[in-house]
Amino acid sequence: MLDWFKTGPDAPPRFAETPTDARPEYLRKQWKIVITLIIGYSFFYTCRLSLSVAKKPMLDAGVLTIDEAGLMGSALFFTYAFGRFTNGFLSDHANIRRFMAFGLFVSALINIALGLTTGAFFFIVLWGINGWFQSMGSAPSAVSIFQWFSPKYRGSRYSTWAGSHNIGEGITFVVTSSVVAAWGWRSGFIVPGVLCILVALGIFMFHEDRPATLGLPKPTEAFDEPPDEKAKAKSVGTFRAQLGVLRSPIVWVIGAACASMYVSRYAINSWGLLFLQEAKGYSLVDAGFAMGAYPIMGLVGAVLSGIISDKLFRSDRHRPTFMFGLCNLGGMGLLFFGPESRAIDALALGIFGFGIGGLVVFLGGLTAAELISKKAVGAVKGFIGLFSYLAASAQEYLSGTLIDVTGEAENLEYDFGPAITLWMSAGVVSMVLAASVPVVVRAVRRNANGDDAPVGA
Numbered sequence: 001m002l003d004w005f006k007t008g009p010d011a012p013p014r015f016a017e018t019p020t021d022a023r024p025e026y027l028r029k030q031w032k033i034v035i036t037l038i039i040g041y042s043f044f045y046t047c048r049l050s051l052s053v054a055k056k057p058m059l060d061a062g063v064l065t066i067d068e069a070g071l072m073g074s075a076l077f078f079t080y081a082f083g084r085f086t087n088g089f090l091s092d093h094a095n096i097r098r099f100m101a102f103g104l105f106v107s108a109l110i111n112i113a114l115g116l117t118t119g120a121f122f123f124i125v126l127w128g129i130n131g132w133f134q135s136m137g138s139a140p141s142a143v144s145i146f147q148w149f150s151p152k153y154r155g156s157r158y159s160t161w162a163g164s165h166n167i168g169e170g171i172t173f174v175v176t177s178s179v180v181a182a183w184g185w186r187s188g189f190i191v192p193g194v195l196c197i198l199v200a201l202g203i204f205m206f207h208e209d210r211p212a213t214l215g216l217p218k219p220t221e222a223f224d225e226p227p228d229e230k231a232k233a234k235s236v237g238t239f240r241a242q243l244g245v246l247r248s249p250i251v252w253v254i255g256a257a258c259a260s261m262y263v264s265r266y267a268i269n270s271w272g273l274l275f276l277q278e279a280k281g282y283s284l285v286d287a288g289f290a291m292g293a294y295p296i297m298g299l300v301g302a303v304l305s306g307i308i309s310d311k312l313f314r315s316d317r318h319r320p321t322f323m324f325g326l327c328n329l330g331g332m333g334l335l336f337f338g339p340e341s342r343a344i345d346a347l348a349l350g351i352f353g354f355g356i357g358g359l360v361v362f363l364g365g366l367t368a369a370e371l372i373s374k375k376a377v378g379a380v381k382g383f384i385g386l387f388s389y390l391a392a393s394a395q396e397y398l399s400g401t402l403i404d405v406t407g408e409a410e411n412l413e414y415d416f417g418p419a420i421t422l423w424m425s426a427g428v429v430s431m432v433l434a435a436s437v438p439v440v441v442r443a444v445r446r447n448a449n450g451d452d453a454p455v456g457a
Contacts, residue, residue, distance in 0.1 A: 005102070007095045007210055014215035015222070022222045029208055029216075033148045034157060036207045037141045038164045040100060043199040044137040045168025046176065046192040047107045048076070049269065050114075051127065053176045054188035056274050056284065059405075059412060061185065066414075068120040070400015073270050074393045075128030081389030083135030085382045091140040096147075097207040103136025105200035111193035115186040138385075147210050150219040162302055166357070169269070169295035177273070177288025245380055251368050253440050255384045257433035258363035259391035263426035264328055265356050266392040268294065271399055271419070272349075278414040280345065293346045294353035301327075301357025309362075317367045318438050320358065325431040327355025332427060336420050363434060364388070371441060398422060 015022040051072060058064045064072070091099060110130045114123060141161055149157050172192075180188040208214065220227055245251050272294070276287035301324065309320045331352025338344050368380045402422060404415035 005090075005094050005099050007093060008213040010212040011215035013217065015217050019217035019221035020224050022216050026211075026216065026219065026222045029211075029214075030148055032206050033144060033208060034160065036203050037144060037161050038167070040104060040199060040203045040207075041137050041141050041161065041164040042168040042171065043192075043196050044104055044107070044134060045165055046172050047104070047111045047130070047196050048134050049169065049172040050111055050176060050189050050192050051076075052270050052273055053172060053180050053284075053288070054185040055270075056277050057180060057185035057188075059274075063118060063185070064120055064123065066403050066405045067400050068124065070397050070403075072120075072124050072127045073266075073396030073400070075124050076131035076134070077266070077389050077393035077396060079128045079131035080135050081386050081393060083132040084138060084389060085386045087135050088139035088382045088385070091136075091143045094140065094143075095209045095213075096140045096144045097204060097209055100136060100140045100144075100207070101200045101204035103133045103140075104196055104203065106133040108193040108196035108200060111189045111196070115189035115193065139382075142381075144207070148208075148219060150223055150225050152223075152225055162361070163299045166295035166299035166302070169298070170292055173273070173288045173291040173295065177284050177291075181284045245383055248444075250371050250437065250440055250444060251380060251383060253433055253437055254363060254368045255387040257430050257437070258359075258384050259387045260426045260430035260433065261325075261328065261356070261359050261363055262388040262392045263395040264332065264423050264430070265360070266395055267399060267419070267423040267426075268332075268349075268352060268356075270396060271403070271416075274414070275416055276345070278412075279416055280340070282342075286342075290342065290346050291349060293350040294356075297350040297353035298357035298360075301354035302361055303357075305358035305361040308358075317362050318434070321362045321367065321434045321437075322431065324355045324358030324362070325427070325434060327351050328359060329355075329424065329427045329431065331355055332420075332424055336416075336424070359430075363430070367437065395422070395426075 051069075055064075055069055059066060059069065087103075107130055110126050110133070114126055114130075117123070117126070142158070145158050145161060176188055176192060179191050183191075211217070211219065216222065219225075272291055273284070273287045276282040276290055277284060280287075282290065305320065305324065308323075309315060309317050313319050331348050331350070331354075334348035334351065335345060338348060364381075364384060368384060399419045399422065402418040404418070405412055
């Protein structure tokens, strides 16, 4: 059965003598690849964030306690952290069409099962299992982009795909919230589950395995571009470079900064709707629309982060990281302590989303990847991802413990004060650690006897 997930054998070359003749077919398939990845990964998020929308109705109905809701979220992120690390390695050897479609299909079935069951134990176990299959979306998408696009176009296609999680968050906060408001908390799991089954079938039908399995040349050959020197270099000394990642203080500091930022990011993702409803008096639908400002501005922040750092800061990633960190803190501060105004709340969530969008780009891998050996970029991404989602898992448990709930079902009162302290403190820690990265880089270079010495290999 495992062989079914493996990438297929290379087919006989169909354009060996004139690789550029493959260009029209390449272009058609590249469009299919980008579209299926954007739609596919967007809907992965609808089956990951369904609990965020259904949380308050489940708490009001007595289906879950606040502690159990925290454990449920923690279970997903814990398994997601290790799944993302493991499935990242597996996806390098996988048929992405089958691998990614299977992950979304099983996640969809789990969501449907959650909508049909009761009992906190089953919720926690199933949601934890969901985390593993959710981790079969991100790394396979990146692998597919690198398989089908030459270095000249990878950056733009990757950044386009990277916005898909904001699309998924927007669908969840606006559409799923409306569904739950109309039909109850069970529909918040069942409807995304049914839709994701259809999307998984679409990935299976329209996505593609590697170009070589179809008899196509490499993308650089089809588009008459220079060979991918970076890919060739990765085959030499890769394992040693990956070990260097684990020994690099730079990667550890950036990983800790990213992990702290993920506490803030998933605090709003997981608890933001509940906060707006309980602390601000929003209806579920109104809260969902207000939260919609967060992913929209997150997409803007992600897209502009590269332009800002390249054009305004001459490819210096550290100063714009601090700027985006201020947006992260400022947005949370305005939301939690600002005047009572729905326009102000939407502005606060937009500022927060803009900050998170940029921070995910920089702390999530770009800064570290530019500071260590280029042979170990994948290891850096996996290591920082593991760090970050373990922190997100801890946040879920701690937030569920810190949010104080009093009263009876249907008339519960929530005190978010201690949890807000945790979320804001994490944002401060992330900023301090990110600001220390240039200092650590200089120290490592001095110890390596020269400013030109490698800092992570």
